[in-house]
Amino acid sequence: MRRFLVPGVLGLMAALALAGCGGGEVRGTSMPGPPTGNQATFVYLQNVDVVTDWDPATSYSNELVAMQNIYESLTVYNPLTRRAGPRLAERWQSSPDGKTWTFTLRPGMRFHTGRPVDAAAVKASIERTRKLGQGAAYIWDAVRGITAKDTLTVEFRLKYPAPIDLVASADYAAYIYDTQAAGSGDLGKWFQRGRDAGSGPYTVASWQKGKEKELVLRAFGSYWGGWEGPHYQNVEFRVTPDLNTSWQLLLRGEASFVQRLTPELFQKARGTAGVRTLQVPSFQNLLVLFNTASGPLADVRLRKAVQKAIDYDGILTALKGAGTGATGLVPGGLLGHVTAAGAQPHQDLAGAAELLTQAGYGPGGKPLRLTMTYAQGDDDEQVLATLLTNALAGLNVQVDARAMQWNAQWDRGKASDPARRQDIFVMYWWPDYADAYSWFRNVFHSATPVSFNLTYLENRDIDSRIDALPSLLATDRGAAEKAYAYLQSALIGKEAAVAVPWVSNYQRAYLGNVQGFTDNPAYPNVVFVHDLIPSG
Template identity: 40%
Template sequence: MKKVWRTGLMIALIAGLAACSSPKAPQATTGQSGSAVQTEGGAAGGEPKGGIAVYGFHDDTMTFWDPSDSYANEIIAMNNMYETLLRYNPRTKSFDKELAEDYTVSKDGLTWTFHLRKNVKFHTGAPMTADSVKKSIERTIKRGKGAASIWDSVDKINVVDEHTVEFKLKYSAPLDTVSSSGYAAFIFDADALDKNGEQWVNEGHDVGSGPYTVQKWTKGSELILTDFPDYWQGWKANNFQKVVFKTTPEANTRQQMMEAGKMDFTDQMPIEMIEAMRANPDITVEQTNSFQQLIMQFNTQKAPLNNPKVRQALAYAIPYDSIVKDILVGAGEQSRGSIPKGLWGYDATLAQYNYDPEKAKSLLKEAGVTGGKLTLTYLSGDEFERRISELLKVEFGKIGFNVELKSMLWDAQWDLAKTQDPTKRQDIFLLYWYPDYADPYSFMKNLYESEENIVFNLAYYKNPEYDKLVEEAKKVSGLDRSKAIALYKQAQEILIDQVPGLSVYDLEYVRVRSAKFKGYVDNPAYPNVVFFYDTYRE
């Protein structure tokens, strides 16, 4: 009965989606429609007949539409519409070739040459060439938004021939890592994007080369992608024809849809719901490693947290084991340093703070601080952050601090953190951080390197010695990774001693998917992304 009902649902959805349109997101006349307009026989390699995949997401999927600027939730959809030269492989900890079929690096690490695939088309119908790569990356660099800084090492991009592009670097950066980023590394039809303009792309259009292209977008509701018939890898019968990213903030609703077989994959489910779904044979629950950490940043420009001993005291007042066991229910582990486990640069020999309230009180006495009032801000709607904040209020209270908790929307939380007067900012800022690309520089630079204009160093920390170590590590990482790791270790030891902030725990993702949804491999370099071309339904 369930099998018949599900098949009927898929047929009804296909018919409904093929007929739908949106005045806010009109379909482009070229390349923005999928299987409904395929020529007989479909694309080379077959025609997808696998039905519709549904991803239930806790928030609105799309924030930024421009592939140069993308830097938010839309990563889950953009990586199905757009592609990069390489893709990080978590199993081998190396890089798979995507739009590049091969690449070479000079002995000095300053010249990277990519040989491109010859049968790639953009959704606009234009072919991908070396000129496309050059224009895509140069446009991203010029706009300077999102994660564009990952290309800081690039001095010049040369078109060698139609399918060969050469990158000349200022220093030996790991361009394989950079070019595989889930942000700011997309290759796209820059000519079409510039011709149609920002309003056009922001209405819900794409200019990528990925397996799926936009069919319809309803802001705050859903994004529907459909197969691109001329996709360079071709199509198999069990590939999904369409992918729906459905905005579903209510965890109860997502649970009901998963149990009813109306959703294939979802994220950020409360622990108690996950435990209930584990017992359902129609649902698979998996726990996987991530590169994501919960970060606590202290306002180093405001008393009493301008005193390192006070910051150390707070670090000793955190009940790490209780957070991991009672709040995460084992879905993570205490961080060791500022680089997450599994990412190169992680060092298991680094010291950790442990829960020691008496040590905390002793440090406060040395600092001449008897307590006081602190303000802690966290993201509204994040259940883990709420529970942890409430626990910290109790524990910091035990050593003399009265903590005011402020649950805030991200924009409001970030705006407060960037207030010109340091004394009017929060004392403690909680946030999650995961890397722009699979490189420790994303953590070490963004969170603690000196900033003239405040962005993500919300500890307001300034240490020239730390800055020098991090920048030197970045410059040698492409040629001598062992040296880079040693430099990053020295930089982390400074953070552990000075405690401008600390990583509380390395999060483990808990993935909830239909038991019939196959082919999914979690990739921590692309958080929450499902590469739907690789998946199918049994």
């Protein structure tokens, strides 16, 4: 469900959700819920910290769920058409050679600061994001220059052909914001105090880092999309690591939406009066990243042994519909997805034991000790940790599996001292826009300092092949498919830098009086609250 994509799209998607598409049925309305009308508050529960970085130029983590309600991009990905649709820009066109793109903005838009959303502001936003060069700023690498042709017209000149309309719909680094918000002060520091300079339907009302009620947004009265009819006027983001607590809050009507539940709780939700449920495939998968640079797993034989020890089928059984088997790094629905028979892995304990023995470990050899970090409060990751720890224990491998809040886990992974880093880092990944490039560019391309390349892999051949992907994508789709297939084979097979146990199926639960919700896989876990209809 997206904001004003094309005529009729919102209504169609809302109708699909209400009709039970993907399990989105509601069983009665006997539960209490939030007030309706102009005082309604939408309460969003997630199990990890909401905000890591407040700067829209560098933001690249969980705050996506809030930022997409505060900031907007030129375009938005439409999952029905699988193309970019209008957002701040109402139309655009490209030159025949794909190297010049011209966007026309909607008239009369304003930032939360009161200044106009015009061509100069678009140019300034993207140029600042590019200059800082952090997070997902790489999405603009094809851009040679930006010109504000007039108040509402922005022209992008490219170094090579690229789908800028799709790039401009990215979930990170595509935000348009008021670069003058801090006046003569430091804009980056201004943002990090919990301030915003967006143009979206909601603006920051309060932020309490580390608190359960971490973030509250309030309606921006001058939003260009308008407030006619029923809308939620407030959005509250709460952090509840325990999923049973989240479920109880939903049952009591103290929460509107739970981002995730255990499979057991989700099945219970499907049969509970006054609760809607929705299960949909996603572009998000789980990555088990191996430390290729230091510690025991610098030995590729040990990395391959851990890959083989993962009980892929047992995990999928335990997830009870919350995940499907992965056949590579790229989920289905995206260019680069591998569909070859036999690509989906299965547990091979005999093969793991043989590799461990070759390296001097394993049954009858010296014990091997590994550290693994994963997300606190994520029951699916807990299933992986438990099954893998048990499987490796039978092979004389002791795993110190540590559940951590995301910020602490990420800080450890990025530590400049290799001795502080983990051997195995478990995290989810999803694309920055509806293309597979971000897996390769961010997670497996060498980079200093470390950000998300938490395998610490440094391979010049792989780097050069990743660097060539954007041009291939724009000029030779067949060659791009082959490049993606090769890279996945190299990273999972030859280098054994990663294992991919599953692709997520989103399982949502929300109050029956929340109408119009559905998932857009290009914006994982985002609820576009302005599009929802609160009812009695």
